[in-house]
Amino acid sequence: MKQPIYLDNNATTPLDPRVLEAMLPYFTEKFGNAASRNHAFGWVAEEGVDYAREEVAKLIGCTEKEIIFTSGATEADNLAIKGVFEMYKEKGNHIITAVTEHKAVLDTCKHLEKNGARVTYLGVKEDGLIDLAELEAAMTPETILVSIMYGNNEIGVIQPVKEIAAIAHKHGALFMTDATQAVGKIPVDVNADGIDLMAFSAHKMYGPKGVGALYVRRKNPRVKVTAQMDGGGHERGMRSGTLNVPGIVGLGKACELCRLEMESEAIRLSALRDKLESTLSQMEESYVNGNTQHRLPHVANISFKYVEGEGLMMAMSDLAVSSGSACTSASLEPSYVLKSLGLSDDLAHSSIRYGLGRFTTEEEIDQAIEVTQKAVNHLRELSPLWEMFKEGIDLSKIEWAEH
């Protein structure tokens, strides 16, 4: 079977061969435990980790000592939010986040609610951005943490992190951001942005799965998190467990490549994305979701009205993309992110996320356009809703037999 065109780079990215090459020696001859101080095997492994720490730090503009390696962004999100809650509970129990966050943040907050936290979930405007006035109004003397993502995984919108950080700091709270989709794609500078804690992952930037990092600010202010994993006191006591040296080296190499190539890559990807998006949004009754000014360069999320998402995915089997609906499960669950923008269930179901990446070519984008147009047209020919729309029938006035 022909391999479909991969346009799901927000889910994961392929490993860059240069990253693999950097990792390989650390599986075999450089297998040492980076914590072994007494022999060369340990020193060599530690050199690999030091290189990676330096590269990660360079990419986000911090110092090496501010990087805590984890198993990925989910663990980093958990460590940051639970760790801050436990460390600062004397000061307050209030956390502010947003409804469009990744589940790693939302479910961590839900967990903390059972342990005495009070959590405010900010809504978003119809372009997917939070309302800064609403954030300001939600701040209380008990607020210890504001956790708002950098770039959204489904629609790619970039939140005004600098302004959010300023509001958090004005009220004495820390600012944490899940920057999984942003780091390596756009310039992220923790000092310029005022970030106190930041979670990200290697496999979204052409590195391996199973490794990520949490940035924890050490100066102005010095931030501390309570460890969520106890053991040998690795990573300055914040994350115990033998370091995943090959993975960490892979993360380091991935960061190095992103730092060197990000600028030109962002220009190339946004041109391809714009081509895809502008062509597809010329189709009748298609809508681009999310703010189109403040967003990541490689994501397009488009709803095609009067066609159903799962049927659309089937017609687009030559493309590996994501749909805004998870209807393979018994219950139909439209994307909570799209719903929070105010999209109706049916429009949320009919949306497709295209995630471009380093290995996406213009030829693939041309094919993606053709496949999508064909699929949407095919399904609309089959769609009674499309026919009714064309006849000028107001679908909202019909009494549907719910089933």
Place this chain on the structure above:
Amino acid sequence: MAYSEKVIDHYNNPRNVGTLNKDSKFVGTGLVGAPECGDVMRLQIEVGEDNVITDAKFKTFGCGSAIASSSLATEWLKGKTIDEALAIDNMDIVEELALPPVKIHCSVLAEDAIKSAINDYRVKNGLEAIALEKSHH
């Protein structure tokens, strides 16, 4: 999720897509489902002499299994009498298309569409609507 070959075949080459004149007294129309549930089926039958279904058409908004279920239903309806059509059970569709458990509701919807089209035809021609025995949520 993997679809059966028969679902893929109906999906790629749907049979009897189209629209019959819903105002004709020989035509019965069934419109079932709801857009926010992700499935809407419209199934139409044209009834000739001796209560024989001479034509059937459908349009469906939904997943591949929903499209295949309604496409198959139109194939089966043609040439059947109304009574024979009423005997079509959703499990016949499940079996023919090898639908997985999460897609059984698509076959249920197709059965509902058949019954609803028949009822529309009956009411138009001065007959009583038949009570639908199954109720689904």
